[in-house]
Amino acid sequence: MSDSFTITLPAWVAGELPAGPLPTDADRMALVHRLAARNPAEGSGGPFAALVVESATGRLVSAGVNTVLAAGLSVGHAEVVALALAQTRLGSWDLGADGLPAHELVVNWRPCVQCYGAVLWSGVRRLVVAGDGPELEELTGFDEGPMREDWAPQFEARGIAVTVGVLRQEAVGVFAEYGRAAAAGEYTVYNARGNA
Amino acid sequence: MSDSFTITLPAWVAGELPAGPLPTDADRMALVHRLAARNPAEGSGGPFAALVVESATGRLVSAGVNTVLAAGLSVGHAEVVALALAQTRLGSWDLGADGLPAHELVVNWRPCVQCYGAVLWSGVRRLVVAGDGPELEELTGFDEGPMREDWAPQFEARGIAVTVGVLRQEAVGVFAEYGRAAAAGEYTVYNARGNA
Numbered sequence: 055m056s057d058s059f060t061i062t063l064p065a066w067v068a069g070e071l072p073a074g075p076l077p078t079d080a081d082r083m084a085l086v087h088r089l090a091a092r093n094p095a096e097g098s099g100g101p102f103a104a105l106v107v108e109s110a111t112g113r114l115v116s117a118g119v120n121t122v123l124a125a126g127l128s129v130g131h132a133e134v135v136a137l138a139l140a141q142t143r144l145g146s147w148d149l150g151a152d153g154l155p156a157h158e159l160v161v162n163w164r165p166c167v168q169c170y171g172a173v174l175w176s177g178v179r180r181l182v183v184a185g186d187g188p189e190l191e192e193l194t195g196f197d198e199g200p201m202r203e204d205w206a207p208q209f210e211a212r213g214i215a216v217t218v219g220v221l222r223q224e225a226v227g228v229f230a231e232y233g234r235a236a237a238a239g240e241y242t243v244y245n246a247r248g249n250a
Numbered sequence: 251m252s253d254s255f256t257i258t259l260p261a262w263v264a265g266e267l268p269a270g271p272l273p274t275d276a277d278r279m280a281l282v283h284r285l286a287a288r289n290p291a292e293g294s295g296g297p298f299a300a301l302v303v304e305s306a307t308g309r310l311v312s313a314g315v316n317t318v319l320a321a322g323l324s325v326g327h328a329e330v331v332a333l334a335l336a337q338t339r340l341g342s343w344d345l346g347a348d349g350l351p352a353h354e355l356v357v358n359w360r361p362c363v364q365c366y367g368a369v370l371w372s373g374v375r376r377l378v379v380a381g382d383g384p385e386l387e388e389l390t391g392f393d394e395g396p397m398r399e400d401w402a403p404q405f406e407a408r409g410i411a412v413t414v415g416v417l418r419q420e421a422v423g424v425f426a427e428y429g430r431a432a433a434a435g436e437y438t439v440y441n442a443r444g445n446a
Contacts, residue, residue, distance in 0.1 A: 056338050058256050060256040065253075129325070147321075147322045167366060167367035168365075170364070171395050172325055174363065176324050199367050199370050202398055205396070
């Protein structure tokens with residue numbers, strides 16, 4: 055009887071990552087969209103990806119993709135994978151700990167309620183999302199859970215800056231293609247209970 | 251550079267677990283409180299524990315404790331550990347999948363916003379908590395995050411029954427003792443950013 059669980063980044067992700075830094079928000083989000091678009095076709099999970107980046111330098115600390123199917127764990131959303139890998143690599147459960155540079159999470163849509171909390175407790179100082187509207191749920195069929203209207207001010211009140219609207223149309227394009235392919239039976243769809 | 255992360259249940263937990271089933275809500279919650287009370291003294295993390303139990307039979311599928319310090323990961327709350335261990339053991343990211351008996355999560359207080367989402371997406375059909383008032387935050391100093399007032403009806407709307415008020419005073423006692431010992435410097439306190 056196992057007394058531990060492990061989430062491993064799918065091997066194909068490494069081949070998509072740049073050798074150098076990602077200076078701009080658009081550079082970072084373009085990579086997120088590339089990983090998110092490829093993830094369902096690889097069978098790892100839904101069309102979601104996230105990066106932990108050093109805000110000032112653009113150094114990529116970690117990438118995550120949705121691994122619900124690959125890991126067999128419902129907690130394995132892209133944000134959780136990226137944040138936990140960054141904490142593992144930096145040796146700290148707090149990415150905002152004294153002595154560390156400021157880190158941010160870049161993800162392709164406003165997080166679901168689980169990952170909203172995961173971001174809050176991670177120590178990142180900034181969240182960058184492509185968008186926050188109903189398009190994700192409408193196009194993919196995933197349920198994001200009961201979020202509060204003041205989700206962004208609640209981040210700001212805890213010292214986490216929020217930027218919304220980086221490569222938004224490209225994000226919608228990834229969700230639309232996922233919805234089309236899922237409806238056509240091209241993917242294993244894991245949202246029996248609707249979770250993203 | 252690690253491409254995976256692992257959370258392992260602290261070894262002392264196994265010694266606290268019963269050999270047989272836990273027939274009643276009180277049986278289940280008494281075990282949760284025992285694990286929660288011991289966890290900070292063992293250095294694993296905060297005073298929180300959770301169980302995944304087969305609702306009808308009382309069979310214990312998994313136990314979890316807060317492992318933020320032990321694992322070095324902010325996502326390692328008791329609920330996440332118990333749910334992920336149960337999914338690992340049962341071989342399904344969905345504890346409510348066809349062919350599985352109904353499962354429930356038993357935890358010593360209303361989950362924080364991260365674990366609220368983790369419970370929603372796990373497939374459990376019932377959540378049992380000792381209480382849901384301000385005592386946790388007041389006595390321990392942890393921040394539970396911005397929860398919605400209608401958190402319980404939102405569970406019910408997704409087919410997850412909610413029971414509040416099992417061994418409530420005993421839960422408050424565990425939090426009070428944690429607050430006292432933390433203030434006295436007896437524990438490593440990890441809530442730099444206030445997360446539970």
